[in-house]
Amino acid sequence: MATEVTADQNPRVALVTGATGFVGSHLVRRLVRDGWKVHIISRHGSTVPGYPEFHDITNHVHDGSTEGMVSCVAQTKPDVVFHLASMIQAQHEPKDIEPMLRGNVLFASQLIEGMRVNGVTKLVNTGTFWQHYNNEEYNPVCLYAATKQAFESILEYYVQACGFKVITLMLFDTYGVDDHRQKLFNILKRAATTGETLNMSPGEQLIAPVYVDDVTETFVLAADRLMKNVSLAHERYAVSPMHPIRLRDLVGLYLDISGRQVAINWGARPYRDREVMTPWNKGVWIATWCPKIELEEGLRRVISEI
Numbered sequence: 001m002a003t004e005v006t007a008d009q010n011p012r013v014a015l016v017t018g019a020t021g022f023v024g025s026h027l028v029r030r031l032v033r034d035g036w037k038v039h040i041i042s043r044h045g046s047t048v049p050g051y052p053e054f055h056d057i058t059n060h061v062h063d064g065s066t067e068g069m070v071s072c073v074a075q076t077k078p079d080v081v082f083h084l085a086s087m088i089q090a091q092h093e094p095k096d097i098e099p100m101l102r103g104n105v106l107f108a109s110q111l112i113e114g115m116r117v118n119g120v121t122k123l124v125n126t127g128t129f130w131q132h133y134n135n136e137e138y139n140p141v142c143l144y145a146a147t148k149q150a151f152e153s154i155l156e157y158y159v160q161a162c163g164f165k166v167i168t169l170m171l172f173d174t175y176g177v178d179d180h181r182q183k184l185f186n187i188l189k190r191a192a193t194t195g196e197t198l199n200m201s202p203g204e205q206l207i208a209p210v211y212v213d214d215v216t217e218t219f220v221l222a223a224d225r226l227m228k229n230v231s232l233a234h235e236r237y238a239v240s241p242m243h244p245i246r247l248r249d250l251v252g253l254y255l256d257i258s259g260r261q262v263a264i265n266w267g268a269r270p271y272r273d274r275e276v277m278t279p280w281n282k283g284v285w286i287a288t289w290c291p292k293i294e295l296e297e298g299l300r301r302v303i304s305e306i
Contacts, residue, residue: 011037012227015076017111018084018126019057020046022179023171023215027082029053030216039076041069041085041111066110073114080122080223081115083108091272092143104147109154116162122226124219125155125168129208129238132170132280141274159233166234167222170283172241175298176212177305185254185302192260199268201275203248208279210241211298214291221286238283241291250295257296258303 014031018024019040031038032053039058042048048059060072073081087103089096115121130145131138140146158164175185184207191198218239225231245253248266255262271277293301 011035012080012223013037013076013078014039014080014082014223015073015078016040016082016084017107018086020049021084022176022181023126023174023212024082024084025049025051025054025178026176026212027084027216027219028057030213030220032056034220039078041072062107062110066113069110069114070117071114073111073118073120077118078120080124080226081111081120082124082219082223083111084126086126086148087144089144090142096143100143100147104144105150105154108151112155112158112164115164116158121162121164122223123155123164123166124222124226125152125166127152127168127170127236129170129172129240129280129283130276132282133274133276135278135280135282137282141276156234164233165226165229165231167226167231167286168234168236169218169222169286170236170238170240170280171215172208172210172239172279174212174215175209175302177301179212179302184250185299188251188254188260188262189258191262192258195263197263197265199265200251201247201269201271202267203246203251205247205271205275205277206244206279207247207250208241208244209250209295209298210239210291211293211301214289214293215239217292218286218289221289225286236283237286237289238280240279240281240283240285241295244279245295253295254299254303257299 014036016028019028020042028038029051041060041062043062048054062068062072087100127148128145130141131149133139133141159166
């Protein structure tokens, strides 16, 4: 629910990284509708989405330097920083090492150093359930997950030494409207249109989908918690569904609701190395949150999207 801001109130100020991505763009739109003054940090070459809410934001283009990041934070003076920018690779190649470390470790470290220099201490960080392979406290599924954990280790210094207050939200499988990523539902839609046959794994792995509106709600709740100064130094919460669903069943549900037909060769491809067969289930939800949009309703929204 949107928060009304009256004329005698100063709007809360947000600084968002990753605003051009799927979840980040939805978060920016939610914050603007809630009355926040929103700034975003983008990289050279990034395309700012054309949604109407983005007409009301200020875009700061980062030049890649730590000094440039300090300047970006100084210009915004945010109440809360939302860090969603990342380079995601389920399986990496040698060419991915440098851009992944630049995006997930260097850029993120520059961000929190920019916060420190400018006296900004409230951060909503984004993690991944892939940091918990085999349901362990820490066992990275892939190098991407290891870089997310590496940043959390760096972040711990700023928590302990600089008084940062941080909430890390561990995202699971996000989906929703306006999703242009090459993920399952877009792949199924394309195959239904082209008639191509999809070669897939045996499909016994459990998938944990959370609709994007429910995801952005957790970021808003985290910011409220930080603003009220009731959070501990560094809190971590899972953004997970009520119940995971088997991949085969998820595909079947999508096809039933959409009325589309797709030829699928189950088992034609092996599982990926370190495939997550059962998602991490030891996380807790942030207070007062639970997923509100059931999977069937979320799929109907995705399928009916024009």
